[in-house]
Amino acid sequence: MVNSNHGVMKHAWENYWTDGRDSGSIGCLPDSTPEIVELQLEFWKAALANLPRKARIVDLATGDGGVLQQIHRIRKDLKLTGVDYSKTLPTAPKHIKLRPNVDMEDLPFGESSIAAFVSRFGIEYGNTERIAAEISRALLSTGVFAFVVHHSGSPIHAINKARAEQLAWALEDQQLIAKADAYLRSRQMLGNMVPAGFQAIAQSAGLKFGQYSVANEFAHAVLQTLTIGADKPVPVCRSIIAQLNKQSTQEMTRIRAMIAASKDDAGMALLEKQLLSVGLQVDARFPMMLKSEGQPIAWAINGQKAAQ
Numbered sequence: 001m002v003n004s005n006h007g008v009m010k011h012a013w014e015n016y017w018t019d020g021r022d023s024g025s026i027g028c029l030p031d032s033t034p035e036i037v038e039l040q041l042e043f044w045k046a047a048l049a050n051l052p053r054k055a056r057i058v059d060l061a062t063g064d065g066g067v068l069q070q071i072h073r074i075r076k077d078l079k080l081t082g083v084d085y086s087k088t089l090p091t092a093p094k095h096i097k098l099r100p101n102v103d104m105e106d107l108p109f110g111e112s113s114i115a116a117f118v119s120r121f122g123i124e125y126g127n128t129e130r131i132a133a134e135i136s137r138a139l140l141s142t143g144v145f146a147f148v149v150h151h152s153g154s155p156i157h158a159i160n161k162a163r164a165e166q167l168a169w170a171l172e173d174q175q176l177i178a179k180a181d182a183y184l185r186s187r188q189m190l191g192n193m194v195p196a197g198f199q200a201i202a203q204s205a206g207l208k209f210g211q212y213s214v215a216n217e218f219a220h221a222v223l224q225t226l227t228i229g230a231d232k233p234v235p236v237c238r239s240i241i242a243q244l245n246k247q248s249t250q251e252m253t254r255i256r257a258m259i260a261a262s263k264d265d266a267g268m269a270l271l272e273k274q275l276l277s278v279g280l281q282v283d284a285r286f287p288m289m290l291k292s293e294g295q296p297i298a299w300a301i302n303g304q305k306a307a308q
Contacts, residue, residue, distance in 0.1 A: 036297060037070075039288050040120070040148065045074045047146035047302040048116055053077045055115035058138075060104050060131070061122025064090045067148075071118070072096070083107070105130040109138040120148040121298075124261040129274050136278040139305045145280065146302035149271070150262035151287060154297050157262050164255040166215035167248055169208075174201050177245040180222050184238050194226045218248060268299050281306040 044067075048057070054077055059067045062082025072080060072095055080095065083102035092098040102108060104126045117135050135145060150157065170176045176198075183195060198219075205219040221244060229237035263271065272282045282303040287296035 035290060035292055039290075039297070040067075040070055041074060043148070043288065043300050043302075044071050044118070044146065047118075047144060048075065048078075051075070051078065051115055051144070054079055056113070057081065057116045057118060058083060058107075058109065058114050059122075060117060060119040061085075061125065062089075062098060065092055065096045065098055067118055067120045068096045069093065105134060107134045107138055111137055112140050112143075114138045115140055115143055117143075117145045118147065121150055121258075123147055124149045124263060124271075125257060128271055129277075132274045132280060133278045136280050136305065139280075141305055144302065144304045145275075147300070148288070149268070149299040149301065150258060151296045151298050152262040152264045152267070153287075153295075154262075155293075155295055156297060157259065160255045161259055163214050164252055164259065166205075166209050166213055167218065167252040167255075170201075170205065170215050170218045171245075171248060171252065174219075176201060176219060176222055177241060180226060180241050181238060183226065184234050184241065187234055192230045194223070194230065198223045198226060218244070263299060268301065272301065275301075275303065276306075279306045280304070 048071065051057075056079045057068070057071065059065065059071075059080070059082040062068065062084045063086075065080075065082045068080040068082050071078065072093075076095070081097045081099060082089075082092070083099045083104075085101060085103050087101050089098045089100045099108075104123060117139065123131050139145070179197070183198075202216070202219040202223045205213065205215040209215040222241065225237060225240050225244070229240070268285055272285055275282055280303055282301060284303070285299070285301045288298045288300050289296055
């Protein structure tokens with residue numbers, strides 16, 4: 001997703017879908033919230049209102065196809081395809097086709113073949129200049145686009161930034177995984193006694209970040225693994241610690257990418273300029289606002305192929 005870490009991010013997202021999204025929040029909109037769902041439905045409905053029946057829609061960085069499922073609620077006649085550069089994606093509903101291992105910068109669609117491109121928290125992770133050019137190439141002359149983009153002032157951004165900082169504290173500052181693995185490799189020489197330092201780190205996490213913080217949960221998960229695993233084979237305990245490391249490291253990678261991809265007003269202005277430069281006309285660009293809280297949850301931007 002972030003260009004300089006494309007391979008790392010691709011691997012992290014593939015594991016996210018393969019592992020059943022069990023590694024924690026990565027910043028997606030909470031679709032269980034009625035107000036947020038309604039905001040999105042209104043946006044998709046307005047942006048796609050003039051599409052003819054059975055028009056072909058492509059969702060970029062589709063993930064589990066959540067956007068296409070929302071669009072299907074509005075227009076059951078549309079032909080819905082989602083593409084994502086992860087090699088593994090969840091099973092798609094019958095009315096949606098998901099295509100894995102597709103880069104947004106190199107779309108497998110012919111010129112003037114797609115009626116609409118949509119994306120929610122997708123295009124901003126890639127090379128937007130190249131993606132814009134590919135969208136313009138593949139859109140019909142009457143084609144449209146509609147994107148929901150991460151907002152740097154949203155509570156989603158703030159929450160995930162704090163989460164990433166806490167994971168970094170545990171993994172990088174405290175070197176918790178490295179210390180746990182080093183202890184396990186020499187456990188027999190230490191008489192199976194878990195060093196007091198692990199308890200101290202767990203206590204410090206709670207005091208510094210709070211009882212319900214990810215740092216506290218992670219530190220106690222490591223401590224519990226070492227304590228309960230005192231009578232278990234060392235390879236078993238090391239495997240559990242390695243799994244904790246894998247999940248937390250990948251989550252931190254994804255969140256950091258989200259933070260880097262989030263856009264302020266200047267970032268959205270640049271995106272609009274990139275779209276305009278390849279023949280795409282922007283009809284609207286605005287923050288999607290939670291009326292109940294007076295906060296932006298994302299940017300929305302939509303438009304059409306400019307007349308030649």
